[in-house]
Amino acid sequence: EVASGSYAGTDQLVAIQTLARGGDSDALSRLVGMMGSEDLRVRLQARTALAGVSRYAPPRLIDSLRSVNPHIRAGAAHLMGFFNVTSVRDELARLTEDNNEEVRKAAAYALQVLH
Numbered sequence: 001e002v003a004s005g006s007y008a009g010t011d012q013l014v015a016i017q018t019l020a021r022g023g024d025s026d027a028l029s030r031l032v033g034m035m036g037s038e039d040l041r042v043r044l045q046a047r048t049a050l051a052g053v054s055r056y057a058p059p060r061l062i063d064s065l066r067s068v069n070p071h072i073r074a075g076a077a078h079l080m081g082f083f084n085v086t087s088v089r090d091e092l093a094r095l096t097e098d099n100n101e102e103v104r105k106a107a108a109y110a111l112q113v114l115h
Contacts, residue, residue: 017049020056028053028060035075036067047075051082058083065091070100077103081110089114 019027031053034046050057057079064076065088077095080088092114095107 013045013049017052020049020053023056028056031057032060032064032072032076035064036069036072038071043071043075047079050075050079054083058085061085062088062091065095070098070103073098074100074102074106077106077110081113084114086114 016027016030020031028050031046031050035043035050037043037046050061061076061079061083062085064072065080067073067076073095077092080092089111092107092111096104096111098104098107
């Protein structure tokens with residue numbers, strides 16, 4: 001089992017994403033948790049995997065915009081733009097004033113995409 005934020009091998013990541021594509025809540029939570037990793041590679045893998053789960057990811061990611069982990073907030077903000085989730089504009093605008101630069105940049109990017 002892959003702990004939140006730890007590196008998943010390619011086979012494990014594919015398995016997690018496959019489960020997430022079917023709407024598996026635990027798999028979606030695991031991918032969101034992986035976006036909080038200190039390892040940039042893991043964060044990018046998780047973000048890419050979530051981008052492939054467009055049917056189920058956005059509702060889970062909306063809650064993640066308020067995560068205490070800045071990597072998760074940034075990843076969620078970026079993906080809101082990718083998924084064209086216009087209902088979170090106000091939340092993204094709030095995040096442009098976040099105390100974390102990565103979050104501010106991701107929120108600004110998402111807002112730009114949504115306009």
